[in-house]
Amino acid sequence: MSAQTPSHQHLVRNVAIALAAALLLLWTVFPFFWILLTSLKGPGDMLSVPPKFVFSPTLDNYAALVMGEQRGQYSSTRPDFPLFFLNSIIISVGAVALSIVAGIPAAYALARFDFPLKSGLAFVLMSFRFVPFIAFVIPLYLLYQRLGLYNTHAGLIFAYQLITLPFTIWMLRSFFQEIPLEIQEAAKIDGCSWLGVLTKVILPLSMPGISVTVILGFIFCWNAFNYPLMLAGRQTFPVTVGAIQFISYEQVLWGQMAAATIVAALPQLVLSLMVQKYIVRGLTMGAVK
Amino acid sequence: MNTAQRRHHWRREAFLPYLLLAPALVLLAGMIYPFALGSYYSLTSYWLQYPKRFRFVWFDNYVNLVTEPLFASALEFTLGFTVAAVALQVGLGLAIALFLHGRIPGRGAIRALMLLPLMMPPVITALMWKIMMASTNAGILNHMLSFVGVDPINWFGSTGGAVASILIIDTWGNLPFVALILLGGLQALPNEPYEAARVDGAGTLAVLRYVTLPLLSPFIVLVVLFRTMDSLRIFDVIYATTLGGPNDATTNLHIMAYQYSFQWFQMGKGMAQAIVLLLIVVICSYLLMRLWNRASESTQ
Numbered sequence: 382m383s384a385q386t387p388s389h390q391h392l393v394r395n396v397a398i399a400l401a402a403a404l405l406l407l408w409t410v411f412p413f414f415w416i417l418l419t420s421l422k423g424p425g426d427m428l429s430v431p432p433k434f435v436f437s438p439t440l441d442n443y444a445a446l447v448m449g450e451q452r453g454q455y456s457s458t459r460p461d462f463p464l465f466f467l468n469s470i471i472i473s474v475g476a477v478a479l480s481i482v483a484g485i486p487a488a489y490a491l492a493r494f495d496f497p498l499k500s501g502l503a504f505v506l507m508s509f510r511f512v513p514f515i516a517f518v519i520p521l522y523l524l525y526q527r528l529g530l531y532n533t534h535a536g537l538i539f540a541y542q543l544i545t546l547p548f549t550i551w552m553l554r555s556f557f558q559e560i561p562l563e564i565q566e567a568a569k570i571d572g573c574s575w576l577g578v579l580t581k582v583i584l585p586l587s588m589p590g591i592s593v594t595v596i597l598g599f600i601f602c603w604n605a606f607n608y609p610l611m612l613a614g615r616q617t618f619p620v621t622v623g624a625i626q627f628i629s630y631e632q633v634l635w636g637q638m639a640a641a642t643i644v645a646a647l648p649q650l651v652l653s654l655m656v657q658k659y660i661v662r663g664l665t666m667g668a669v670k
Numbered sequence: 671m672n673t674a675q676r677r678h679h680w681r682r683e684a685f686l687p688y689l690l691l692a693p694a695l696v697l698l699a700g701m702i703y704p705f706a707l708g709s710y711y712s713l714t715s716y717w718l719q720y721p722k723r724f725r726f727v728w729f730d731n732y733v734n735l736v737t738e739p740l741f742a743s744a745l746e747f748t749l750g751f752t753v754a755a756v757a758l759q760v761g762l763g764l765a766i767a768l769f770l771h772g773r774i775p776g777r778g779a780i781r782a783l784m785l786l787p788l789m790m791p792p793v794i795t796a797l798m799w800k801i802m803m804a805s806t807n808a809g810i811l812n813h814m815l816s817f818v819g820v821d822p823i824n825w826f827g828s829t830g831g832a833v834a835s836i837l838i839i840d841t842w843g844n845l846p847f848v849a850l851i852l853l854g855g856l857q858a859l860p861n862e863p864y865e866a867a868r869v870d871g872a873g874t875l876a877v878l879r880y881v882t883l884p885l886l887s888p889f890i891v892l893v894v895l896f897r898t899m900d901s902l903r904i905f906d907v908i909y910a911t912t913l914g915g916p917n918d919a920t921t922n923l924h925i926m927a928y929q930y931s932f933q934w935f936q937m938g939k940g941m942a943q944a945i946v947l948l949l950i951v952v953i954c955s956y957l958l959m960r961l962w963n964r965a966s967e968s969t970q
Binding site: 391398399401402405406408410412413415416419428429430431432479482483484486489490491494496499502505506507508509510511512513514515516517519520521522523524539542543546550564575600603604605606607610611619620622625635638639642645646649652653654657660661664665668669 | 674684686687688689690691692693694695696697698699701704705708711718725766769772774775776780782783784785786787788789790791792793797798799801802804806807808809810813842846847850851854855889892896902903905906908910923924927928931932936937940941944945947948951952955
């Protein structure tokens with residue numbers, strides 16, 4: 382029998398596809414798996430050569446994270462991870478709330494009204510997606526020092542508007558535009574004012590879209606690193622800045638850093654799976670649906 | 671509705687959008703003001719530790735960049751990294767999209783799992799890889815490479831290793847973005863051109879070259895646009911791994927502006943570098959947006 386028979390070709394093709402799929406899965410998932418393993422290792426297993434896949438797991442790293450305690454003698458520099466976690470929640474919730482409150486009426490105006498400078502304004506908002514953060518953070522740092530906003534939650538919530546406000550307005554606009562105009566006109570004939578149209582028609586009908594925008598905005602705030610790196614201090618660090626505190630001049634606390642990355646990533650990994658249908662739309666600010 | 675009422679109604683309609691936009695515009699003004707202030711600082715010798723030396727120096731900070739060796743190497747790394755990252759990620763992303771577009775078992779699961787690297791905080795991604803890229807054989811990546819005969823790589827300590835590691839880490843986080851958008855584009859393509867090509871007896875490669883790629887071009891330009899903008903200003907991954915080293919091999923304009931302003935506190939110079947980076951981003955986005963408009967027009 383020659384190697385060119387159809388069934389043989391078929392088999393080779395299927396094996397190749399299965400291998401490629403396995404490789405893609407390994408590339409995607411292995412880093413998570415490895416960091417999870419690392420976070421469960423004790424100091425003896427951490428730096429063994431070759432790396433260990435089988436060891437007796439310990440929760441010491443997580444305990445150290447929660448207690449804010451650090452093994453060894455450098456306790457003066459210990460990162461306070463529970464505080465960082467709380468900071469992340471406060472700043473992200475605050476930033477998203479402010480953006481939603483300001484963004485809903487703005488998105489309504491951009492979706493449903495015609496006025497001069499409309500497309501210019503939409504473009505300015507879009508361009509914030511591409512601005513290098515350092516161009517804002519240098520003057521913000523200097524202003525915050527003067528105004529007493531440096532190392533405060535309020536200052537960070539305002540700085541995060543650079544991330545969330547343009548995103549919120551563009552996303553909500555694209556969701557509002559999907560509501561048929563006829564429904565709005567019918568409500569107007571029934572005597573609804575613009576406020577009635579907004580609260581009785583637009584908002585209830587776009588509730589799924591608003592939820593998606595809130596969740597994605599929260600994820601983007603949670604992921605933010607460079608604004609808090611410069612504008613926050615030890616009392617207001619979020620988890621992203623907190624996680625790099627495990628690298629100090631004396632040593633890198635690999636185990637605790639691995640545990641910190643798991644804890645820092647967990648909330649947004651869960652949220653991402655909740656809104657997975659909309660992630661591409663969110664990352665392109667509505668350009669791809 | 672009589673004429674007077676209608677006129678009243680219209681006048682209110684004309685000013686209503688601005689009322690609705692007011693809160694957002696106030697916040698927006700609060701963002702534009704610091705930027706305007708920073709642009710002014712870029713024309714001064716603002717040095718935080720020496721407030722008495724504050725002078726207006728016109729374009730000195732910009733002109734002096736030409737003779738600054740670090741600027742040349744940072745510009746080179748910024749542009750070179752962007753070209754390499756975009757080519758690598760769009761090429762691999764297209765391959766993955768085409769692969770997943772064929773009926774692969776477990777496609778839904780692979781799609782969902784690919785979202786996870788995409789939504790990770792980039793700095794956390796960098797720390798995860800930093801653990802895996804430990805320079806000795808204790809690092810899992812070097813251990814795995816040893817099976818195919820590669821000697822331990824000094825990932826963050828050598829020039830080539832540092833550039834490669836940043837490219838790998840950035841690709842792990844952003845390849846799913848490219849693949850998922852292109853997969854979405856493939857699934858939205860019309861069926862008719864494919865049927866016509868089949869009638870003409872076109873082979874797989876000919877269909878890819880003359881049907882799929884032209885139809886997909888708006889999506890390809892879109893991912894190139896987003897990936898270019900993000901690669902030009904990559905910061906988090908470099909900060910968490912090499913901090914621009916070794917010997918400034920991975921210092922891009924963003925890291926350079928950060929070092930000038932937040933390590934040496936030369937705010938005027940740092941801000942000038944930030945604005946040069948901003949101009950590069952603006953020019954690239956303008957060119958790519960024009961390309962995108964042309965690509966989407968030609969496929970409609």
